Amino acid sequence: MPLDAVARDEHAWWLRMTLTPGIGPAAVRRLLEAFGLPEDVFRAGRTRVAAVLDATRAGALLADDDEREAKVAAALDWANGEHSHLLTLADPRYPKPLLQIADPPPLLYVRGLPDALSGDLLAIVGSRHATPAGEENARDFARAVADEGLAVCSGLARGIDAAAHRGALEGRAGTIAVVGTGVDRVYPAAHRPLAHAIARRGAIVSELPLGTEVQRANFPRRNRIIAGLSLGVLVVEAAPHSGSLITARHAAECGREVMAIPGSIHSPVARGCHRLIREGAKLVESAEDVMAELRGQMRGESGTPRNAPAQYDDAFDDCAAASPVERILLKALGWDPTDIDTLIGRCALAAGEVAEALLALELAGKVQRWDDGRYARARPGTSR
Numbered sequence: 001m002p003l004d005a006v007a008r009d010e011h012a013w014w015l016r017m018t019l020t021p022g023i024g025p026a027a028v029r030r031l032l033e034a035f036g037l038p039e040d041v042f043r044a045g046r047t048r049v050a051a052v053l054d055a056t057r058a059g060a061l062l063a064d065d066d067e068r069e070a071k072v073a074a075a076l077d078w079a080n081g082e083h084s085h086l087l088t089l090a091d092p093r094y095p096k097p098l099l100q101i102a103d104p105p106p107l108l109y110v111r112g113l114p115d116a117l118s119g120d121l122l123a124i125v126g127s128r129h130a131t132p133a134g135e136e137n138a139r140d141f142a143r144a145v146a147d148e149g150l151a152v153c154s155g156l157a158r159g160i161d162a163a164a165h166r167g168a169l170e171g172r173a174g175t176i177a178v179v180g181t182g183v184d185r186v187y188p189a190a191h192r193p194l195a196h197a198i199a200r201r202g203a204i205v206s207e208l209p210l211g212t213e214v215q216r217a218n219f220p221r222r223n224r225i226i227a228g229l230s231l232g233v234l235v236v237e238a239a240p241h242s243g244s245l246i247t248a249r250h251a252a253e254c255g256r257e258v259m260a261i262p263g264s265i266h267s268p269v270a271r272g273c274h275r276l277i278r279e280g281a282k283l284v285e286s287a288e289d290v291m292a293e294l295r296g297q298m299r300g301e302s303g304t305p306r307n308a309p310a311q312y313d314d315a316f317d318d319c320a321a322a323s324p325v326e327r328i329l330l331k332a333l334g335w336d337p338t339d340i341d342t343l344i345g346r347c348a349l350a351a352g353e354v355a356e357a358l359l360a361l362e363l364a365g366k367v368q369r370w371d372d373g374r375y376a377r378a379r380p381g382t383s384r
Contacts, residue, residue: 013037013042015072016061016069019072022060024103030052030053032089034052035049035052046062075210083111083113084110084111085114087108087117097230098117098225101227109207110204113203116151116176117176119151121176122152122153122290123233123234124154125160125238126164128159130158130163130236130269131267134163135159139163141236146174146175149298150231150298152168156204160236177202178229179204179208179222182211207225224247224250228254231294232257232290232294234284234290235261235276235281236273237269240268240271245272258276258281258282259283260273260283262274339374343358
């Protein structure tokens with residue numbers, strides 16, 4: 001939604017503050033506590049600001065800075081895009097769970113649906129160098145919890161993160177990606193199609209300025225946001241010094257549930273999970289184990305997500321009118337094409353029952369049959 005003149009002016013003050021080198025979340029919090037809104041900070045004068053921070057940072061913040069003003073203008077222009085949003089601490093859409101962490105980002109850049117950040121979220125994280133079994137577990141767990149109303153939050157990295165995002169996209173509640181770059185960058189570049197899919201059904205979010213490229217130091221900052229947005233963190237695979245353990249530590253520090261999937265004692269990417277379990281993380285073996293830990297904390301009724309994307313509501317309403325077998329099949333069938341053998345395995349139904357139900361659903365326009373014989377849920381207003 002384009003910003004009007006008042007909104008542009010308000011956001012400009014927040015941008016000037018957060019785009020000043022050396023002014024991080026802790027410094028912003030101290031300034032806001034001392035003076036009120038960012039506009040009041042800039043009008044307070046160097047002496048008063050220096051008393052809260054120090055002379056060097058006060059000078060940088062209050063100085064005329066053409067380079068910073070150019071970045072402010074670019075960010076405001078970006079926020080005029082239909083699916084581009086700036087969420088400040090003063091914005092009612094700012095995700096409330098993130099306010100509970102010690103250093104909430106003063107400003108978030110969001111591509112996609114900003115309301116998705118305030119839904120019931122489960123963080124699923126793990127190794128970039130995942131095993132095939134680990135990626136399969138991440139995808140299966142993500143799909144299952146998404147169908148129960150938990151959107152999945154992860155970091156768009158290779159391995160477990162990407163598998164979790166893909167699984168959640170096959171489920172009901174969708175997924176959120178918190179990135180360690182600007183939201184106008186995609187890393188790794190091979191995940192560009194995945195990033196577009198996430199933005200359509202959920203959101204991509206970062207506290208880092210537009211144009212920020214990959215820097216190793218930014219990923220721990222990303223991890224605290226992943227933990228802060230979520231009801232809990234599930235670690236699928238992790239080496240002993242994995243960044244996923246940082247996410248788990250942040251989760252524990254802000255009172256979130258920490259869960260881990262055990263693995264082989266011979267696997268290097270299981271050792272981080274085993275360490276977490278020894279330290280008190282919940283050992284989980286199924287998606288139901290995860291739901292048992294988090295269902296009571298969900299604000300959606302009976303597993304219904306608080307902010308399920310509106311464009312998909314009608315498709316799920318169709319489930320109410322289906323037969324029991326068809327409802328089971330629709331629940332097992334994601335938005336990605338799936339072959340019949342896989343559906344039979346997910347549903348635990350006889351092949352004949354699945355084939356009969358698929359035909360009925362296809363004739364009713366609830367399922368699409370692809371040219372290669374696979375099936376997917378039919379999106380409203382589309383056909384193949």
